[in-house]
Amino acid sequence: MDIQSLFTQKDGIYLLNHSVGCMPASTREVAEAQFFDAWENGTPDPWSQWFPVFEQFQQSLARLFNSDACQFCPQQNVSSGLSKLLSAFPPASQNNGRNVILISENDFPSIGFVMQQASHYGYEVQFIKDDEDVLDTATWQTHLTERVYAVLITHGHYNSGKLVPVKDVISIARKQGVMSIVDIAQTAGVIPIDFTDWQPDVVAGSCVKWLCGGPGAGFLWVNKQVLNQLEPVDIGWFSHKNPFEFNIHNFEYADSALRFWGGTPSVLPYAIAKNSIDQMCNIGVKKVREHNVMLARKVIDALPASWLVSPDEDQYRTGTLVVNPPNREAIEARLNALNVHFDVRKRGFRLSAHIYNTPEQIEQVINALL
Structure with a gap:
C-alpha cells in the first residue's frame, strides 16, 4: 500500500498532525x-x-x-x-x-x-x-x-x-x-x-x-x-x-x-x-501507532535526554513528541529553513509524525535539531 498517495502532500515536512491532519486524496x-x-x-x-x-x-x-x-x-x-x-x-x-x-x-x-x-x-x-x-x-x-x-x-x-x-x-x-x-x-x-x-x-x-x-x-x-x-x-x-x-x-x-x-x-x-x-x-490505527513510535524513537534516541519533555517510555507517550532544547531560537530557525511544519509552546517544540511521514524526513529533522 502506497500510504503517501492516500493523502494530499504538503511542501516540506509536515509534523503538525496534533493540530490538523493532512487531507485524504479522495476528499x-x-x-x-x-x-x-x-x-x-x-x-x-x-x-x-x-x-x-x-x-x-x-x-x-x-x-x-x-x-x-x-x-x-x-x-x-x-x-x-x-x-x-x-x-x-x-x-x-x-x-x-x-x-x-x-x-x-x-x-x-x-x-x-x-x-x-x-x-x-x-x-x-x-x-x-x-x-x-x-x-x-x-x-x-x-x-x-x-x-x-x-x-x-x-x-x-x-x-x-x-x-x-x-x-x-x-x-x-x-x-x-x-x-x-x-x-x-x-x-x-x-x-x-x-x-x-x-x-x-x-x-x-x-x-x-x-x-x-x-x-x-x-x-x-x-x-x-x-x-x-x-x-x-x-x-x-x-x-x-x-x-x-x-x-x-x-x-x-x-x-x-x-x-x-x-x-x-x-x-x-x-x-x-x-x-x-x-x-x-483500512490503514489500521495499530499500524499508525507503530509507525509513529518508530519515528519518535529515532528522535528520542538521537537527542540528549535532558531535552525530552514527553515521557521516554512509549506506552506513556501520545503521538506528539515535545522537546525543549536549550538553544531554541537557533534550532527553530534551522527547522524553518528546512520547511518543517511544527509549533512551539511554553514547554517546547511539538513534533507529531503520522503514517505518511518517512524515516528520511525524520533524519532531516534530527540533523536540524542537533
Whole structure:
C-alpha cells in the first residue's frame, strides 16, 4: 500500500498532525458526490441524500472504537459536546454532596473554559495541579473523593505528550461512584482505543487531528448505562425521539445519544470525516501507532535526554513528541529553513509524525535539531 498517495502532500515536512491532519486524496471527490451533487441534483430536495451521511458517520466511528453506532452523537467539536453534557447534569443539590467536577490543569484550555460553566448548575471545578503525576493512578485515587460527581480524563495531554492510563482511571472512578468523561481529541487515530474495553460513561472527540477528517466533525459518545440519567437543555428537533412528529406541544428525548444533537445539523463535515475515518480504519490505527513510535524513537534516541519533555517510555507517550532544547531560537530557525511544519509552546517544540511521514524526513529533522 502506497500510504503517501492516500493523502494530499504538503511542501516540506509536515509534523503538525496534533493540530490538523493532512487531507485524504479522495476528499474532494467525496465532497462533490455526497454534498454538492446532492444539493444540486437531489429531488425533491437534497435531504434524502444527506440524511444517510449522519448514520454512516456514526457507523464509521463505531467501527473505529468498537462500539454501537447509536451511542455516538455528531457534534461540531469537543467543547460543544461537553457544554451539552453539562446542561444534562442534575442540579448539584440533588447529588448527596457530590458537587465537584475534577479536571487537570494540563487539560486543553477549552475544556477548562467549558467545565467552569458548571457553576451555573451548582458545581465547582477542582484541578489536579500542573506538577502532579497524572501517569500515576495514585494521583487520581487521591483526588477522586466522595465529593466528586464527574471526572474529566484527557487521554493525551496536548502540552507534554503524556498518555494517561485511562482504563485504570475509569476503573477507579467507577468504584468511587464517579462519572467518567474522557477527551480523546489528541489521541483518536494514533492510539488504538476500544470503548468496550474501557467502559467509560462519556467520551468526547474530534476528527480534525490524527483522523485527518477536517474541522467541524466532532462527536459525543454516551454509555447506555447512563444515557437515561442525562437530559440536555440545549436541544432541537434532531434531539427528539421522532424528529418528524412536528407536534410543538410534545417533546421526547431520543432513546439514543442523539438526544444531545440539537437543531438542523451541518452535513459536509460529516461526509468528509466519514471518508477519512474509513481510510484510517483500512490503514489500521495499530499500524499508525507503530509507525509513529518508530519515528519518535529515532528522535528520542538521537537527542540528549535532558531535552525530552514527553515521557521516554512509549506506552506513556501520545503521538506528539515535545522537546525543549536549550538553544531554541537557533534550532527553530534551522527547522524553518528546512520547511518543517511544527509549533512551539511554553514547554517546547511539538513534533507529531503520522503514517505518511518517512524515516528520511525524520533524519532531516534530527540533523536540524542537533
